[in-house]
Structures are given as structure tokens and as C-alpha cells.
Amino acid sequence: MPNSFGKIFQITTWGESHGSAVGVVIDGCPPRLPLTVADLQADLDRRRPGQSDITTPRKEADKVEILAGVFEGLTTGAPLSFLVHNSDQRSEAYDEMREKFRPSHADYTYQAKYGHRDHRGGGRSSARETIGRVIAGAVAKKILSLAGGVEIRAYVTQIHDLTAPVMSNFPSLAEVEASPVRCPHAATAVQMVARIKQARSEGDSVGGIIECRARQVPVGLGEPVFDRLEADLAKAMLSLPATKGFEIGSGFAGAQLKGSAHNDAFVPRGAGIGTATNRSGGVQGGISNGEEIVFRVAFKPTATILQSQKTVDLQGVATDLHARGRHDPCVVPRAVVIVEAMTALVLVDHWMRQHAQTQTFKF
Numbered sequence: 001m002p003n004s005f006g007k008i009f010q011i012t013t014w015g016e017s018h019g020s021a022v023g024v025v026i027d028g029c030p031p032r033l034p035l036t037v038a039d040l041q042a043d044l045d046r047r048r049p050g051q052s053d054i055t056t057p058r059k060e061a062d063k064v065e066i067l068a069g070v071f072e073g074l075t076t077g078a079p080l081s082f083l084v085h086n087s088d089q090r091s092e093a094y095d096e097m098r099e100k101f102r103p104s105h106a107d108y109t110y111q112a113k114y115g116h117r118d119h120r121g122g123g124r125s126s127a128r129e130t131i132g133r134v135i136a137g138a139v140a141k142k143i144l145s146l147a148g149g150v151e152i153r154a155y156v157t158q159i160h161d162l163t164a165p166v167m168s169n170f171p172s173l174a175e176v177e178a179s180p181v182r183c184p185h186a187a188t189a190v191q192m193v194a195r196i197k198q199a200r201s202e203g204d205s206v207g208g209i210i211e212c213r214a215r216q217v218p219v220g221l222g223e224p225v226f227d228r229l230e231a232d233l234a235k236a237m238l239s240l241p242a243t244k245g246f247e248i249g250s251g252f253a254g255a256q257l258k259g260s261a262h263n264d265a266f267v268p269r270g271a272g273i274g275t276a277t278n279r280s281g282g283v284q285g286g287i288s289n290g291e292e293i294v295f296r297v298a299f300k301p302t303a304t305i306l307q308s309q310k311t312v313d314l315q316g317v318a319t320d321l322h323a324r325g326r327h328d329p330c331v332v333p334r335a336v337v338i339v340e341a342m343t344a345l346v347l348v349d350h351w352m353r354q355h356a357q358t359q360t361f362k363f
Contacts, residue, residue: 001114001124003124005236005239005345006028006345006349007349007353008028008349008352008353008356009026009027009028009029009140009143009345009348009349009352010026010027010028010349011024011025011026011027011132011133011136011345012024012025012027013129013131013132013133013136014132015086015128015129015131015132016118016120016121016123016124016126016128016129017086017118017120017121017122017123017126017128017129018086018118018120018121018123019086019118020085020086021083021084021085021086022083022084022086022128022129022131022132023067023081023082023083023084023131023132023135024081024082024131024132024133024135024136025079025080025081025082026069026079026080026081026082026136026139027079028352029069029075029077029080029139029143030075030077030143031074031075031076031077032074032075033074033075033139033142033143033146034073034074034142035066035070035073035074035075035080035139035142036073037064037065037066039138039139039142040064040082040135040138040139041063041064042138043134043135043137043138043141043337043340043341044062044063044064044084044131044134044135044138045062046177046334046336046337047062047130047131047134047334047337047338048060048061048062049328049334051180051334052180052333053180053197054180054181054193054196054197054200054329054330054333055180055328055333055334056327056328060086060087061087062084062131063084063085064082064083064084064135065082065083065084065085066080066081066082067081067082067083068080068081069081080139082132082135084131084135086128096321096322096323097119097321097323098119099313099314100311100312100313100314100319100321101311101312101313101314101321102303102304102309102311102321102323103303103309103310103311103321104300104303105122105125105303105304106122106125107119107122110123110125111314125241126241127240127241127242127331127334127335129241130240130241130338130341133338133341133342133345134337134338134341136341136345137337137338137340137341137342137343137344137345138341138344140341140344140345140347140348141340141341141344143348144344144347144348144351147351148216148217148218148351149216150214150215150216150217150347151170151214151215151216152212152213152214152340152343152344152347153170153171153172153173153176153212153213153214153340154176154210154211154212154213154336154337154339154340154343155167155171155175155176155182155183155184155210155211155212155336156181156182156183156189156192156208156209156210156211156332156333156336157183157208157209157210157211157296158208158209159181159183159192159195159196159206159207159208159330159332160195160199160206160207160208162188162191162192162195163188164183164184164185164188164189165185165188167184167185167211170213170215170292171184176336179192179193180193180333181193181196181332181333182333182336192208196329196330196333197329199301199329199330200329202307203305203306203307204301204305204306204307204329205301205302205303205304205305205327205328205329205330206301206329206330207242207244207298207299207300207301207302207330207331207332208298208299208330208332209296209297209298209299209332210296210297210299210332210335210336210339211294211295211296212293212294212295212296212297212339212340212343213292213293213294214282214292214293214343214347215292215293217282217288217290217292217293217347218288218290218351219272219287219288219289219290220287220288220354221287221288221347221350221351221354222283222286222287222288222350223286223287224285224286224287225286227286227350228283228285228286228287229283229286229287229288229293229346229350230248230281230283230286230295231286232346232349232350233246233248233293233295233342233343233346234246234248236342236343236345236346237295237297237339237342239342240297240335240338240339240342241331242299242300242302242303242331242335243297243298243299243300244298244299244300245296245297245298246295246296246297246298247295247296248281248282248283248293248294248295248296249278249279249280249281249282249283249294249295250262250279250280250281251281251295251296254279257279262279263279264276264277264278264279264280264284264291265277272290273290274290274291275289275291278291278292278294281293281294281295282294293343297335297339299331299332299335301330302327302328302329302330302331304323304327305323305327306323306327307323308320308321308322309321309323
């Protein structure tokens, strides 16, 4: 079961939803990076359960511990290791799922692949695994910020059939965090919160879309063939639980345009070159072009719902499942910071690969 991501800046996450702890090991972090618990905790607080009345009521402080790789407030260049304890598991709520498969969940495929699974909260298929990604993403964000002022912002643009107006400006963190649903358009955010609460009251769930933007990304990140920047971003996003779609720039809507309408014209910009429009989403030929990177990720409705559903048991016999436990009626608001984290991990890894390629030898 591979659990690592990245080539130079590589992370390995570990732990299960109802185990004693979860965490991450980072290889390839440069030395002398100022790093404290406070640098990591802010993003973990945005991801943690129980943070509002539209998330799971599971109560976890998600306080991170730095186990290795930092001395006197600076990274040493050695592997970084981080841990977060689990403290509010209620594994008995999953007893029925020991013998029955939850519809649209990973229960059946894990059982079929490995022949053995941790049914408590989904084990490694649980979104609790993403704690490690958020910790590593916070480290990557700090590197990107100090190295080149790169800023990454994700936010909710759609919940169920409610869609926010297109954001022309780069929203501030305060605008995103102003609502528990993390949609920076205030009027739409109110409607989204109500829709999530309605679904929860019905024992149901809803999905949505997150848009992510990254600015001040240097020209030249990415490769022209298999490791295209947008391909690695897509892999990063679709590796997240509950994701079902990825599009960058104009995305699927671009298929409805002619080339004359879709092409981004080059224009002078300061001492360099820019584009008049950004239908490419900041990536051309698999390589960043210096414009804002803009993409969207679709999340399905939470698979575990508090309604009776038809399913089968381990022997393939038809039965009913009456799921219990504490689950998000919509995973999208808590996924915002996870999307940011995975974006940072892709960008920092490609930046390091580009630096290694262009700076190692002087001709």
C-alpha cells in the first residue's frame, strides 16, 4: 500500500481513523527553515472536526507534536516527523460495518483487494488521514512564501445546486473564513449553510466544488510530458477522499469555444511577458507561465449517511444498513485547507526539481 507523495519534497502519511494517532514524515525539507508548532496548528484548526455546526460533532483538538527534524526552531535537513493523537473515537458505532459494506464507500474495494480491513471509521480510507497532508502542506506553504511570496487560496464555489458568483478578485483568508462553509460570497454562503443543515436534518449529505488559486508562481514549474504541472495537480486532488472531478482554467467549458476565442494572447508585463486572459489556468504545455494557477475540484456527497440503505454483507447476501457514527453532512468546507495543502506540496516539489535541474551545473 503506497503512502508517499512527491519526488524531492516527499511526504509519507501514516495512521488510521480509530488508531492511537496519525502523522506524517517529510523527506527533503531544506535546513534552516524557521518552523514551530504555531506554523502548523493554524491549518490543522481549519481542518479539524467539530469546528462548526455544519461539520461532524467528533471532538478532536488535533494538536500537533514535532517529533524530529527541528532544533532550536530551525529545520536541520533531517527527516521531519509529526504526530497528532486521536482522542474521541467511538468505534462501537461501526460494529455493523464489520459485516456490511457501506454503499459508495471503500469498504468493499478494500476487502476485495486486501482481504482484511479496519472497519472502524474506514481505517486508511478515512479523511482523517489528511491530517498528515495538512501538516506537510503548512511546511510547504512556508517554504513557498519565503522563497517567492507564493500565495495559495482555496474556497467553496458550490454546495449541491447552489453556486456562488465568479470571484474576479483573489479573496483574502479573512473573507474565506468569515463563514463556516468557506464561501467568500456572503449571501451565497448563508444559503449554503442552510442547505447543509437541511441535508443533515434528513440524515442525508451533499457535495460541492472548491476552487483554488495560486499567485506569484514562477514561470517554468512542471514538465512537458508525464509530469505536467496540471497532471500532478490533478493526481494530488483526486487522491483526496470523496473527489470526483478536476478541471483547470476554462476546464470543460473550454470545449465549447473555438481556438480564436479560447487562446490567451501574450502581452508585455513589466519587464516580462504575461497573458491578456487566463483560460489556460496558469499552465501551458504542462509548465507554469507565471499567471495565476486556477483550478476546481468536485467532491461527492458524503458516502456514510444516517438513512437505511440497501447493501450486502461479507457473504454477498442482501441486507439493510443503518449507519451510525458522527459524519460530515458535507465534506467540502473542511476540505478547503486540504486542497491548499496538496497544491503547496505539488508546487514546492516542482520548484525544487526545477532548481536542481537549472542550478546544479553552471555552463
